Amino acid sequence: MVAEIGLFALVLALMIALAQSVVPLIGAKRGETQLMSFADAAAVVQLGFVVIAFAALVRAFMVTDLSLRVVVMHSNSAMPMLFKVTGVWGNHEGSLLLWVLILTLFGAALGLRGDNLPATLKARVLAVQGMISAAFLALMIFTSNPFARVSPAPADGQELNPLLQDVGLAIHPPFLYLGYVGFSVTFAFAIAALIEGKVDASWARFVRPWVLAAWCFLTIGITLGSFWAYYELGWGGWWFWDPVENASFMPWIVGTALLHSALVVERRQTLIVWTVLLAILTFSLSLVGTFLVRSGLLTSVHAFATDPSRGMGVLAILFAATGGGLVLFAMRAGSFDRPAVFAPVSREGGLILNNIFLVVAAGTVFVGTFYPLVVELLGPDKISVGPPYFNQTFVPLMIPLLVAVAVGPILRWKRDSLRRALGQLRPPAAVALVVALAVFVAGGGAHPFAAAAFGLAAWLVAASLWALALWVRLFREPWRRSATLARKVPRSVYGMVMAHAGLGLLVAGITGVTAFQEERILSMSPGDRVALAGYEVSLDRVEQLNGENFIAEQGQFTIERDGEPFAAMTSERRFYTVSRNTTTEAGIRAVVLSNLYVAIGEPNDGGQWVVRLYHHPLALLIWLGPLSMAAGGFVSLSDRRMRIGAPQRSLRRPQGVEA
Incomplete structure (x- = not known):
C-alpha cells in the first residue's frame, strides 16, 4: 500500500x-x-x-x-x-x-x-x-x-x-545532483529572460547566487567522488579522465565561466548574450552527464543502465532543453546586443580571457569524451582516449589561465594598465620565484617542470592573500586601521581569496603526487619487509574476517621509520557472497599533508599476496584545495550583495582591487 x-x-x-x-x-x-x-x-x-x-x-x-x-x-x-x-x-x-x-x-x-x-x-x-x-x-x-x-x-x-557500499557514495551523489539540478535554475532564468526579452544588471544579480550555489555543490560532489575513487578502488589514483568523471567536470568548467561572466553583466551590463548562452550550455552539459550514466553507452561503476532504451528519455529531454533553448536564443539574442565599452586590459577583458580558456578547455574534454563513442557507433572499430590526450590538451590551456587568475582581481573595470596591475603583484611574484628555485635546487635540477608548477601554486596562493592585504592596506596603514578595514571587507572578497587560494593548493597537491610519488607493486608473504620513501613496510599477517554481507582477507602491516614503529595499517580484499564481486579497501595513513597508501590484492600459488604500496606527497591538498574553493563560494553567498534582489552596498574600495 x-x-x-x-x-x-x-x-x-x-x-x-x-x-x-x-x-x-x-x-x-x-x-x-x-x-x-x-x-x-x-x-x-x-x-x-x-x-x-x-x-x-x-x-x-x-x-x-x-x-x-x-x-x-x-x-x-x-x-x-x-x-x-x-x-x-x-x-x-x-x-x-x-x-x-x-x-x-x-x-x-x-x-x-x-x-x-x-x-x-x-x-x-x-x-x-x-x-x-x-x-x-x-x-x-x-x-x-x-x-x-x-x-x-x-x-x-x-x-x-x-563498490557503492561506502559512506563516500552515501553523500557523493546528493551533492553532485545539487550541482547538476542547481544549474536548472540558471537555465530557467535564461529561458525566462529570452521569453521576456529583458536581461540587465538586476537579472544577473538574481541569477548569480543560484549559479554560485550550484557551483559549490558540484565542486563538493566532484571532490568527494575523487576521494572515493582514491581509497575505494585500490589503484592509488585520484582521477582517470573516465567519461563519467568528465561528464561531471564539463558542467563545472562551463559553470565557472558562467559565474564570472554573470559578474560582468551585473557590474557593466555587457557580455549579456554570452552569459545567457553559457546558462543554457551549463545545464545542457549537466543533462549530458545524466544521459551518459543511463544510456548503456558506458561500462562504469557510475553507470545505472545497460539498456540503451533507458537513456532515450533523458536524450529526448536533453534535445528538447538544449534545442529549444538554443532556438529561442537564436530568435531573441539579437535584441540584447549592447556595445562593449572597455579596453582589452581591464577587469572585463580579464574575465573574457577567463571565459575563453574555460570554454575551450571544456571543448577539449568534450571531444576526448565523446569521440570514442562516436567512432564506436559509426563502425566496428573501438578506440580509447586516455590521460595522455587530456594531459596534452587540457593542461596547456590551464597554465596561462592560472597565471591570469591572480591578475584579474587587481585589474580595474573599464580600463587599466597591465604595468600597474603587475606592479601590484611584485610580492607574490617574488614568493613564487623563491618557491620555484627552492624546489629546483632541492631536487638537484631533476624536476624543472615540478619546480615551475610549485611556483605557479605559490603564485596563486600568495596573490590571493596579497589581494586581501591590498584591501586592508596592510603594511601601509597602522595595524589597528588594517584590522578595522578587515572587518569591513565584503564577504565576497574573502570568498574569492579562499577560492583562488584553494586552486593554488590543488595545483600543489597534483604536482606533489604526479612528480614525487613513490610506488611499489610486489608479492609479499607474512614477515616480508620493503622500503618505501624512507619507511619500512612489513606484512605481519593476513586474517580471514566475516562482515555483515561479505567475507574478507585483511592484511595487517607495520610501518617503521628510522627503525622505530611508526604506524599500523590494514587493507582488505572483500568478497561479497550475493553478487560474487570483489572489492579492495585500501589502508591510508596521513602524514602531515602526504599519504602512505597500501592495498592488498589477490594471493598467488606461492602463498603470497600482491601488494600495492604508495607514498603520495601533498596528496591531501588535492581534496583540501577544492573544498576550500567550495567554502569560499559559500562565504561569498553569505555576502548581503549576493542575496536575491538585495541592492549593492556603496563601498569605497582600495585602489586597484575589486570585489
Missing part, C-alpha cells in the same frame, strides 16, 4: 508540474497576478508530493520490501542499514527520484524566497522549472517506475553494487 501511495504521489506531482508549466506563462502574458502566483503554490505542493514518494521508497529499502523490483535488484536483508538507505539512489530509478526531489526543492525555494523578483520573471522561471519537472516525472513514471512490483516476491534480494 505504501508503494501505491508513493506512485500516486508522483502522478499528482506530474499533474501539478504540467499545470505549473502553463498557468504562470498565461498569467505573465496577461499580467494577471493570481495566475502568476499560482506558480508559488504549485512549486511547494509539488515538492510535498515528491517528498511523500521519496519517503515511501526509503521505507521500502529500509524494511527490504521484496515486492518492489528496485529493492530486489539493489538490496537484501543482510546489507547494513546505511547502505540500504543509500541504495535508494544507487540505481537508475531511485537516482531519478532523487534528481526530481532536488529539482522540486529548488523550485519550492525559489517560490518561497523569490519575493524580490519581478512578478513576471518569477512566474516564467517557475514555469520553466515546471516543464523540467514534468519531463523527468513523466520519464520516471512511464519508463522507470521505482514502485514497480515483482510477483512472486523472492526470498531475498540481490544487492547494491559492492
Whole structure:
C-alpha cells in the first residue's frame, strides 16, 4: 500500500508540474497576478508530493520490501542499514527520484524566497522549472517506475553494487545532483529572460547566487567522488579522465565561466548574450552527464543502465532543453546586443580571457569524451582516449589561465594598465620565484617542470592573500586601521581569496603526487619487509574476517621509520557472497599533508599476496584545495550583495582591487 501511495504521489506531482508549466506563462502574458502566483503554490505542493514518494521508497529499502523490483535488484536483508538507505539512489530509478526531489526543492525555494523578483520573471522561471519537472516525472513514471512490483516476491534480494557500499557514495551523489539540478535554475532564468526579452544588471544579480550555489555543490560532489575513487578502488589514483568523471567536470568548467561572466553583466551590463548562452550550455552539459550514466553507452561503476532504451528519455529531454533553448536564443539574442565599452586590459577583458580558456578547455574534454563513442557507433572499430590526450590538451590551456587568475582581481573595470596591475603583484611574484628555485635546487635540477608548477601554486596562493592585504592596506596603514578595514571587507572578497587560494593548493597537491610519488607493486608473504620513501613496510599477517554481507582477507602491516614503529595499517580484499564481486579497501595513513597508501590484492600459488604500496606527497591538498574553493563560494553567498534582489552596498574600495 505504501508503494501505491508513493506512485500516486508522483502522478499528482506530474499533474501539478504540467499545470505549473502553463498557468504562470498565461498569467505573465496577461499580467494577471493570481495566475502568476499560482506558480508559488504549485512549486511547494509539488515538492510535498515528491517528498511523500521519496519517503515511501526509503521505507521500502529500509524494511527490504521484496515486492518492489528496485529493492530486489539493489538490496537484501543482510546489507547494513546505511547502505540500504543509500541504495535508494544507487540505481537508475531511485537516482531519478532523487534528481526530481532536488529539482522540486529548488523550485519550492525559489517560490518561497523569490519575493524580490519581478512578478513576471518569477512566474516564467517557475514555469520553466515546471516543464523540467514534468519531463523527468513523466520519464520516471512511464519508463522507470521505482514502485514497480515483482510477483512472486523472492526470498531475498540481490544487492547494491559492492563498490557503492561506502559512506563516500552515501553523500557523493546528493551533492553532485545539487550541482547538476542547481544549474536548472540558471537555465530557467535564461529561458525566462529570452521569453521576456529583458536581461540587465538586476537579472544577473538574481541569477548569480543560484549559479554560485550550484557551483559549490558540484565542486563538493566532484571532490568527494575523487576521494572515493582514491581509497575505494585500490589503484592509488585520484582521477582517470573516465567519461563519467568528465561528464561531471564539463558542467563545472562551463559553470565557472558562467559565474564570472554573470559578474560582468551585473557590474557593466555587457557580455549579456554570452552569459545567457553559457546558462543554457551549463545545464545542457549537466543533462549530458545524466544521459551518459543511463544510456548503456558506458561500462562504469557510475553507470545505472545497460539498456540503451533507458537513456532515450533523458536524450529526448536533453534535445528538447538544449534545442529549444538554443532556438529561442537564436530568435531573441539579437535584441540584447549592447556595445562593449572597455579596453582589452581591464577587469572585463580579464574575465573574457577567463571565459575563453574555460570554454575551450571544456571543448577539449568534450571531444576526448565523446569521440570514442562516436567512432564506436559509426563502425566496428573501438578506440580509447586516455590521460595522455587530456594531459596534452587540457593542461596547456590551464597554465596561462592560472597565471591570469591572480591578475584579474587587481585589474580595474573599464580600463587599466597591465604595468600597474603587475606592479601590484611584485610580492607574490617574488614568493613564487623563491618557491620555484627552492624546489629546483632541492631536487638537484631533476624536476624543472615540478619546480615551475610549485611556483605557479605559490603564485596563486600568495596573490590571493596579497589581494586581501591590498584591501586592508596592510603594511601601509597602522595595524589597528588594517584590522578595522578587515572587518569591513565584503564577504565576497574573502570568498574569492579562499577560492583562488584553494586552486593554488590543488595545483600543489597534483604536482606533489604526479612528480614525487613513490610506488611499489610486489608479492609479499607474512614477515616480508620493503622500503618505501624512507619507511619500512612489513606484512605481519593476513586474517580471514566475516562482515555483515561479505567475507574478507585483511592484511595487517607495520610501518617503521628510522627503525622505530611508526604506524599500523590494514587493507582488505572483500568478497561479497550475493553478487560474487570483489572489492579492495585500501589502508591510508596521513602524514602531515602526504599519504602512505597500501592495498592488498589477490594471493598467488606461492602463498603470497600482491601488494600495492604508495607514498603520495601533498596528496591531501588535492581534496583540501577544492573544498576550500567550495567554502569560499559559500562565504561569498553569505555576502548581503549576493542575496536575491538585495541592492549593492556603496563601498569605497582600495585602489586597484575589486570585489
